[in-house]
Amino acid sequence: MPRQLFTDDHWNKLKSALLNLGIYDKPTLRQTVEGIYYRMRVGCPWRDLPAAFGKWNAVYKRFNAWSLQEKLMKLFRVLVVEPDLEWTFLDGSIVKAHQHSSGAAHEQETAIGKSVVGNTTKIHMAVDAGGLPIHFSVTGGEVHDCKEAPELVAKLPLVAKLPLVDYMVADKGYDSEALRAQIRNQGAVPVIPRKQNSTIGNEERDWCLYKYRHLVENLFARLKRFRAVATRYDKLKRNFESVIALACGFIWLPM
Known part of the structure; x- marks a missing residue:
């Protein structure tokens, strides 16, 4: 029997959230969800899913249908409960796109772009003061952090259902006066160092707080x-977003 991921307590919490999203309580529901997470954990093709999780095609169809209906993104938002927004950290991380992720239908959005390392996708992430994910977006790997940041920042109060409090921390990749103004307009103080060639300098930066930016790096590692x-490995943007949403939701389960 393949290794299972959920304890009974965590599964009961996840199951409750799934049922609230209109997912049927079938006898095989836990088996199906465990199969989805198994594929995420080991990175195997769907066809190589162990028979203990049921027919691979049935598990994939459930995942694809839930992704199409955006239920897995909604699941992540449901699991984000009372984030600590005293500090909010922003960063992006590039992931390589496997050759199996190519070949999607032309009318479907893929969010795969060309960067210096080839076909890549970039995950833009926001985490709270406890290092927990509160929102993310996915773009092609060539998209600069500062270009995607305004949309990411604009959605944070809506996602968290709370106003931003105190500080928003990011690295030099987010050095933009327009972004700083947007953060201030949302009630937060930007903690973003200026680039080396800046004529303004970094004297006003809270370097002690900036050192805690490792929390978002730790999250990417998790x-x-x-x-x-x-x-x-996923061809479509929505399916890869669903994979990230499930991974983020799993991190919130013990909370």
């Missing part, structure tokens, strides 16, 4: 324990 996050 997410990439799932091999289907560390290397992208």
Whole structure:
């Protein structure tokens, strides 16, 4: 029997959230969800899913249908409960796109772009003061952090259902006066160092707080324990977003 991922307590919490999203309580529901997470954890093709999880095609169809209906993204939002927004950290991480992720239908959005390391996707992430994920977006790997940041920042109060409090921390890749103004307009103080060639300098930066930016790096390390996050195998953007949403939701389960 393949190794299972959920304790009974965690499964009961996850099951309750799934049922609230309109997912049927079939006798094989836990088996199906465990199969989805198994594929995420080991990065195997769907066809190589162990028979203990049921027919691979049935597990894939459930995952694909839930992804199409955005239920897995909604699941992540349901599991984000009372985030600590005293500090919010932003960062992006590039993942390589496996050759199996190519070949999607032309009308479907893929979010795979060309960067210096080839076909890649970038995950743009926001985490709270406890290092827990609160929101993310997915773009092609060539998209600069500062270009995607305004949309990411704009959605944070809506996702968390709370106003931003105190500080938003990011690295030099987010050095933009327009972004700083947007953060201030949302009630937070930007802690973003200026680039080396800046004429303004960094004297006003809270360097003690900036050192805690490792929390978002730690989160990426936790997410990439799932091999289907560390290397992208999914052809469609929505399916890869669902994989990240499930990985983020799993991190919230013990909370």
